[in-house]
Amino acid sequence: MGTTSKLSMQNINKSFAGVPALQNVDLEVRAGEIHALLGANGAGKSTLMKVLSGAYELDSGSIEIDGKLIAIKTPGDAKAGGIHCVYQEIDTALVPQLSVTENIMLDRISSHHSSMWLQWSSLHKEAELVLARLGASIPVRKKVEELTLAEKQLVLIARLLTEQAKVVIFDEPTAPLSLEEAERLFRVMHQLKSDGIGCIFISHRLPEVFQNCDRITVMRDGQRVLTTETKDSSIDEIVRFMLGRTFEEEFPKIEAPIGATVLEVKGLTRSHVVRDVSFEVKSGEIVAIVGSVGAGKTELSRLLFGADLKEAGTVKVNGQEVKLDEPASAIRSGIALVPEERRKQGILVAESVKRNLSLPILNLISKFGFLSRSAETLNASQLINRLGIKASSASQQTMYLSGGNQQKVSIGKWLPADVDVFLFDEPTKGVDIGAKSDIFRIIGDLAGQGKAIVYLTCEFTEALGIADRILVMCDGRLVGTFPRGKATQEQLLLLASGGEEVTG
CATH class of the missing domain: 3.40.50.300 (P-loop containing nucleotide triphosphate hydrolases)
Known part of the structure; x- marks a missing residue:
C-alpha cells in the first residue's frame, strides 16, 4: 500500500448559528487505503464530509489533495479536485432515463455541444472496459432506471473512474444492500484501493469495518478522538471511543408501577x-x-x-x-x-x-x-x-x-x-x-x-x-x-x- 497522503484536512472548524459542529478536526487519507470514519449519531461525520464534498463551506482550516492546497466552496470545486461521493440515495446522482454508458460518460457527453459528433460505439466500449475493471457486467445500453440499486452504485463508481477520482467518500453505502451485494461492493472498493485511490468509508456496521478498512478515525462531539491502524484496535476499543462519557444521571427516572x-x-x-x-x-x-x-x-x-x-x-x-x-x-x-x-x-x-x-x-x-x-x-x-x-x-x-x-x-x-x-x-x-x-x-x-x-x-x-x-x-x-x-x-x-x- 502506498503511504503518500492523498488527502489532508487540517484544523477544520464549522459552526451553525454560533454552535460548533466541527472543532479543529484533522483527517488524513493515504493513497490506496480504505479509511473508516466512525462516530455515534451527531458526532460530526456527515458535517465533515459535507465540508469535503463542497456542500458546506468551512469556517477555518485547510484541505490538501496530493500536497496541493485546494479551496472547496462548491460541489464543483470538490469534483474538480478529484473528490467524489457515493451516497445511499444513489438515484440523486444518476439520470434514470439515460443509458448506462450515458451516465458513466456524463461529463464527456455534456462537454460536447452536439451528440451528433460523439463516437457512440467507442463510448459504449469504454464504458464496458471501466465496468469490467470493477468486475461488473452490466449491459451498457440499458437504461439506469431498469437497474438494481447495487448495479446503480457500480455505474456511479464507474463514472468516478472516468473522471479521475482521487478520493471517494462512501457514506453508509452498504445500508440498503443485501450481504451478497455488499460483498461485491467491497471487492470494488479494494479494486479502487489497488488503483491508488483513497476511500473514506462511513458505516455503523463495525464487523465490515474491521474486515475491509486499513485505518479508522473516530469522531465524537464534533472532534476527532482517535485515528488508529485497524489491526492495532478492536471493536470494543472503537465502541469505547465512540461513546466517550458514561451515562450521567442528568434525568432521574420516575418510577411507576408496572401492570398487565x-x-x-x-x-x-x-x-x-x-x-x-x-x-x-x-x-x-x-x-x-x-x-x-x-x-x-x-x-x-x-x-x-x-x-x-x-x-x-x-x-x-x-x-x-x-x-x-x-x-x-x-x-x-x-x-x-x-x-x-x-x-x-x-x-x-x-x-x-x-x-x-x-x-x-x-x-x-x-x-x-x-x-x-x-x-x-x-x-x-x-x-x-x-x-x-x-x-x-x-x-x-x-x-x-x-x-x-x-x-x-x-x-x-x-x-x-x-x-x-x-x-x-x-x-x-x-x-x-x-x-x-x-x-x-x-x-x-x-x-x-x-x-x-x-x-x-x-x-x-x-x-x-x-x-x-x-x-x-x-x-x-x-x-x-x-x-x-x-x-x-x-x-x-x-x-x-x-x-x-x-x-x-
Whole structure:
C-alpha cells in the first residue's frame, strides 16, 4: 500500500448559528487505503464530509489533495479536485432515463455541444472496459432506471473512474444492500484501493469495518478522538471511543408501577425494513427500542400507527387484535405516535398552538359539528401550563416555537385523548437540554398514569436512563433484550452494529 497522503484536512472548524459542529478536526487519507470514519449519531461525520464534498463551506482550516492546497466552496470545486461521493440515495446522482454508458460518460457527453459528433460505439466500449475493471457486467445500453440499486452504485463508481477520482467518500453505502451485494461492493472498493485511490468509508456496521478498512478515525462531539491502524484496535476499543462519557444521571427516572400487558406485537413484517418483530409492553412500562440510523425503528413505529401497511403479523391492544389499515384505526384502538419528523408529521406548523393541541379531540370539544371555542381555549391553557410550553400566547403559530416547544405540542395534543399506547420516535431530536428534561418528565408522568410507552431512539444513553426494558434493533430485526440495569452502552452499540444476538 502506498503511504503518500492523498488527502489532508487540517484544523477544520464549522459552526451553525454560533454552535460548533466541527472543532479543529484533522483527517488524513493515504493513497490506496480504505479509511473508516466512525462516530455515534451527531458526532460530526456527515458535517465533515459535507465540508469535503463542497456542500458546506468551512469556517477555518485547510484541505490538501496530493500536497496541493485546494479551496472547496462548491460541489464543483470538490469534483474538480478529484473528490467524489457515493451516497445511499444513489438515484440523486444518476439520470434514470439515460443509458448506462450515458451516465458513466456524463461529463464527456455534456462537454460536447452536439451528440451528433460523439463516437457512440467507442463510448459504449469504454464504458464496458471501466465496468469490467470493477468486475461488473452490466449491459451498457440499458437504461439506469431498469437497474438494481447495487448495479446503480457500480455505474456511479464507474463514472468516478472516468473522471479521475482521487478520493471517494462512501457514506453508509452498504445500508440498503443485501450481504451478497455488499460483498461485491467491497471487492470494488479494494479494486479502487489497488488503483491508488483513497476511500473514506462511513458505516455503523463495525464487523465490515474491521474486515475491509486499513485505518479508522473516530469522531465524537464534533472532534476527532482517535485515528488508529485497524489491526492495532478492536471493536470494543472503537465502541469505547465512540461513546466517550458514561451515562450521567442528568434525568432521574420516575418510577411507576408496572401492570398487565397492554401492547402485544407478534411477527410484524414489512419487506426487509421490519422483519418478524415481536415484543410486548405492560401498563406503566417504558420499553426502549434502540438502534442505529436505518435500523428500522421509524418504519416499525409507522406500522404500529397504521401509517404503512404490514405484510404479516398481529398487533393487540388490551388483548384485542387491532386493524391497522390507517392512522385513524390506530387512534381509535388507543395508539398514538409522536413522529421523528415533527414539522412534517407531528404538528401543523402554520396553525396556532391552540389548534394543534385540540386536533385529536375535536369531536370531544364540538357540539353538532361546531367547535366550542371556550373548550378549545381551556384545553390549550391547561396543556400549555402542564407541559411548560413557552409561547407568546395560545394563538401563536406553531412554526415560531423552538424545536423543544414544538415537540411538546406534538406530544401534548395526545394527552387529553383516550390513548393507552404512546409511540415516541426520536422524541429528543433537535431539542435543547432543558426541553429534553421536560420531555422525559412528561413520559415519566404518562407511565405513572399506566400508559404503555414505546421509546424508539438511537441515543443509547437516553434508553439506559429512561427505560424499564431495552430492545436492540439492527437491519429490521430485534437482536437483543435487556432488563433495566443489565445493559451497558458498549453492549447496545455492539449489537446495533451487527454483533451477535444476546439476551440480558
